[in-house]
Amino acid sequence: DAKTTQPNSMESNEEEPVHLPCNHSTISGTDYIHWYRQLPSQGPEYVIHGLTSNVNNRMASLAIAEDRKSSTLILHRATLRDAAVYYCILVNNDMRFGAGTRLTVKP
């Protein structure tokens, strides 16, 4: 299975941008890059996904490297409600979670 590597944890200050990196050097041509986040005792929540081009939505932006071996989730202005575990996942026919990055947002 293609796998992703993310930092275990990151900290951010409230209202500042956050860049969450993800390495996926074994990505295949048909894998899409998805990001989900999970708050404690809840199911994961979709954030964003893409294939090759950078993507923007109301929650975040996704920057995908030209060789697709890495990507970065960008939260433009972190809020306290953005504190969660963020998962970068390569999706083809199923969805397998890695360890994710625990984001702490400081007031």
Next chain:
Amino acid sequence: GAVVSQHPSWVICKSGTSVKIECRSLDFQATTMFWYRQFPKQSLMLMATSNEGSKATYEQGVEKDKFLINHASLTLSTLTVTSAHPEDSSFYICSATPGGASSLKRTEAFFGQGTRLTVV
């Protein structure tokens, strides 16, 4: 937006009994649903892929006779933990995507709120 609902949110059962967890897609048809298990401080682990009208596909190491999956309709999949033991205590989560597995990578997946199972 599309919603996936799990029931119950939490359950406590005695060792040796069976527990059924339901996963419903409320406003779309889901030919495929996924079941995950999550232990404290750990990530989600894919247990099985539930396919409407056919047998579920289990991940290596997951006992199909212990974790019975029934996907009898396009909006409902159930996971039954049979003869539960304390080590089965965990957070169980389902997910579904409109259009099924073939659409999974091109669209967002919706997750249930999870079911916390405690076996005493």
